[in-house]
Amino acid sequence: MRLLKRPEATEPAVSASERRLFGGPLRYDAGWSNHEYAQLEGRLLTTLRSMPRMVGGTLRLAWATDRPALLTVAAAEAGQGVTSAVGLLVISDVLRTLLREGSAADRLHAALPALAAGALVAVLGAVLASRSTAAAGRLEPKVERAAYEQYLSAAVEVELEAIEDGEFRRLLDSAQWGPPSARRTVGACVATLGGVISLIATAGVLTVLHPLLLPMLLLIAAPRGWGAMRVAQRRYLSMITWVEHVRAARLIGQLLISRTSAPEVRVHGVGRYLLGHYRNMAEVAESEATRLAKDKAATELLAATLSGLAALVTYGAMGALIVSGRMDLAVAGTAVIAVRTGSASLGALVATTNTLHEESLYVRDLERFVAEAARRAIPSGGAPLPERLAAVRLRNVDFSYPDRDEPALSGVSLTIEAGQVVALVGENGSGKSTLVKLLAGLHLPDSGSVTWDGVDVRDADREQVFDRVALLTQDFERWPVTARTNIAIGRPGKEDPERAVDQASEVVAAARYAGADRIVEKLPHGYETLLARVFRGASELSGGQWQKFGLARTRFRDARVLVVDEPTSALDPEAEIAAFDSIRGLAGPERAVVLVTHRMSGVRFADVIYVLHEGRLVERGGHDELMALGGRYASMYAMQAAQFGDEPRRRSPSLPRQSAAPRNDGSVT
Ligand SMILES: Nc1ncnc2c1ncn2[C@@H]1O[C@H](COP(=O)(O)OP(=O)(O)OP(=O)(O)O)[C@@H](O)[C@H]1O
Numbered sequence: 182m183r184l185l186k187r188p189e190a191t192e193p194a195v196s197a198s199e200r201r202l203f204g205g206p207l208r209y210d211a212g213w214s215n216h217e218y219a220q221l222e223g224r225l226l227t228t229l230r231s232m233p234r235m236v237g238g239t240l241r242l243a244w245a246t247d248r249p250a251l252l253t254v255a256a257a258e259a260g261q262g263v264t265s266a267v268g269l270l271v272i273s274d275v276l277r278t279l280l281r282e283g284s285a286a287d288r289l290h291a292a293l294p295a296l297a298a299g300a301l302v303a304v305l306g307a308v309l310a311s312r313s314t315a316a317a318g319r320l321e322p323k324v325e326r327a328a329y330e331q332y333l334s335a336a337v338e339v340e341l342e343a344i345e346d347g348e349f350r351r352l353l354d355s356a357q358w359g360p361p362s363a364r365r366t367v368g369a370c371v372a373t374l375g376g377v378i379s380l381i382a383t384a385g386v387l388t389v390l391h392p393l394l395l396p397m398l399l400l401i402a403a404p405r406g407w408g409a410m411r412v413a414q415r416r417y418l419s420m421i422t423w424v425e426h427v428r429a430a431r432l433i434g435q436l437l438i439s440r441t442s443a444p445e446v447r448v449h450g451v452g453r454y455l456l457g458h459y460r461n462m463a464e465v466a467e468s469e470a471t472r473l474a475k476d477k478a479a480t481e482l483l484a485a486t487l488s489g490l491a492a493l494v495t496y497g498a499m500g501a502l503i504v505s506g507r508m509d510l511a512v513a514g515t516a517v518i519a520v521r522t523g524s525a526s527l528g529a530l531v532a533t534t535n536t537l538h539e540e541s542l543y544v545r546d547l548e549r550f551v552a553e554a555a556r557r558a559i560p561s562g563g564a565p566l567p568e569r570l571a572a573v574r575l576r577n578v579d580f581s582y583p584d585r586d587e588p589a590l591s592g593v594s595l596t597i598e599a600g601q602v603v604a605l606v607g608e609n610g611s612g613k614s615t616l617v618k619l620l621a622g623l624h625l626p627d628s629g630s631v632t633w634d635g636v637d638v639r640d641a642d643r644e645q646v647f648d649r650v651a652l653l654t655q656d657f658e659r660w661p662v663t664a665r666t667n668i669a670i671g672r673p674g675k676e677d678p679e680r681a682v683d684q685a686s687e688v689v690a691a692a693r694y695a696g697a698d699r700i701v702e703k704l705p706h707g708y709e710t711l712l713a714r715v716f717r718g719a720s721e722l723s724g725g726q727w728q729k730f731g732l733a734r735t736r737f738r739d740a741r742v743l744v745v746d747e748p749t750s751a752l753d754p755e756a757e758i759a760a761f762d763s764i765r766g767l768a769g770p771e772r773a774v775v776l777v778t779h780r781m782s783g784v785r786f787a788d789v790i791y792v793l794h795e796g797r798l799v800e801r802g803g804h805d806e807l808m809a810l811g812g813r814y815a816s817m818y819a820m821q822a823a824q825f826g827d828e829p830r831r832r833s834p835s836l837p838r839q840s841a842a843p844r845n846d847g848s849v850t
Pocket residue numbers: 345582583584585589607608609610611612613614615616
């Protein structure tokens with residue numbers, strides 16, 4: 182039986198709103214859309230055959246997290262199957278005793294031991310069910326937690342390049358549904374196991390009672406099973422096809438309530454406009470829900486009719502067998518009960534099998550992600566780096582992003598020495614941030630080398646490379662934690678409870694250094710103020726105030742190479758001057774500062790200035806040297822100075838087409 186025919190009607194109608202807002206149906210570039218194909222090709226046998234492989238991963242996880250709970254569930258479910266089989270045999274025995282000849286009192290008396298045994302078996306069944314529920318309840322959250330930990334730890338260990346790769350991100354996206362699905366898979370496994378065992382038990386008893394009873398049970402249960410499977414499959418297909426539409430409607434809802442859109446929503450009247458589109462899209466989605474409900478009702482009615490007809494045939498056949506003396510009345514009575522319970526459990530089994538299949542699709546995504554993440558993980562171990570830094574060298578470095586034809590860096594060679602303040606300048610997209618990521622070991626060069634005191638980053642223990650870098654990037658993280666932790670998170674390892682006092686004073690010193698102490702003074706709970714407006718009692722900072730916290734964090738990290746990328750973009754003029762002073766002060770005999778900025782005033786003091794243009798290094802030298810050269814740097818500087826009219830224009834502010842000639846190795850003469 183084919184599980185699913187793809188009815189044309191499930192294709193979402195593109196609403197006028199979707200067309201207007203998104204130019205057509207909104208399709209998330211998400212990995213889970215792959216399931217559509219898995220489902221479309223699904224057939225009952227294929228589903229059943231793939232089941233052990235698909236639930237294997239979850240069961241292995243359950244085995245690893247709580248072996249006793251898993252064994253308890255399995256034993257309790259098997260025990261319940263046995264009790265239900267014994268229960269049926271007891272019923273048969275009781276009926277046989279009650280239907281034989283003799284006075285009612287005698288027959289009842291004779292049936293008492295079997296009745297008592299039946300009661301005992303029922304109690305045992307209930308105890309086993311409660312044991313199974315308790316153990317499964319203990320197991321499920323543990324499996325979800327273990328799966329989520331597996332997901333998160335795999336994600337944090339991969340190379341940055343993987344995180345920026347669209348394919349990998351799709352996998353990352355689809356795998357996030359894996360942990361809750363693993364939890365539900367445990368529940369569905371338990372239900373399926375219980376269903377299978379009780380079905381085997383019922384089938385066994387029926388076969389013992391009369392060989393014709395088992396085929397009869399299947400005849401009655403099959404239509405209901407088919408109906409349950411069909412409804413579940415159609416619901417799933419509809420969910421897959423319509424989820425994009427539902428998400429699009431939800432996206433509009435989020436835009437209406439988000440903080441950043443709030444001013445335009447009000448002033449530009451975007452609120453009423455989007456609300457109308459939301460209603461329009463919701464109505465289209467409701468029509469799909471109505472279609473599904475009608476389809477479900479029709480399927481269930483058809484299944485019930487077929488099942489009723491099968492029951493009629495079965496009971497008719499049983500009647501004929503009884504009349505012809507080929508079936509005992511007591512056996513027939515037991516058979517009626519067994520057929521009813523058996524058909525109900527077969528229907529439930531089909532439904533749980535379907536759930537199991539659905540959930541395990543998501544768990545399989547998680548498994549694929551974990552395997553791929555392991556393949557793309559940052560290698561652990563490697564050559565150690567010397568404790569004191571002498572220099573970091575880039576030699577003939579080429580680097581391209583996977584989805585770009587043009588290289589982001591091409592033949593770049595430069596040296597950063599301890600004690601230096603090195604500035605990287607260049608127009609937008611010239612490769613400054615990319616260079617910084619290579620320097621920090623976040624990306625590896627396609628060719629050429631990056632060496633830390635002679636050790637190639639490819640061979641180095643990357644943890645040691647990271648340990649020696651402090652990063653203050655343009656989009657540095659504004660952690661939703663307290664002011665203190667926002668600074669201390671710069672070096673989480675310093676959070677040793679035994680040196681809590683030291684740490685507190687270091688946080689204060691770092692804040693003072695960056696000028697963040699004056700901000701803290703005005704916060705309602707000082708350093709213990711939570712910085713995230715979304716939480717109750719928290720405070721929010723302005724962009725410039727956050728930059729001061731970023732600088733304080735960098736200072737607190739106290740690394741060998743401090744990289745500061747556009748650290749003053751949101752600062753007022755006074756704060757900017759102070760920030761550049763602080764940055765200059767960060768350099769020390771064993772520490773280098775790499776400054777990336779478009780503020781030419783902040784670059785003047787650098788020991789060496791490197792100018793990048795379209796991924797190539799085109800100029801290098803001190804401020805005076807580069808001004809005298811009259812190349813790209815001099816033009817950029819003159820352009821900014823000219824805006825204030827306080828510096829004589831040395832030349833036209835337009836950038837030169839050809840600046841100082843780069844040497845073959847990418848460095849500049
Ligand atoms: N993650 C990425 N994936 C693909 N291309 C990227 C990525 N990051 C940067 N690029 C591209 O690489 C080139 C260099 O970018 P980079 O961010 O290094 O420039 P930048 O000099 O720091 O620019 P800006 O001054 O605007 O910060 C640009 O063409 C940019 O579009």
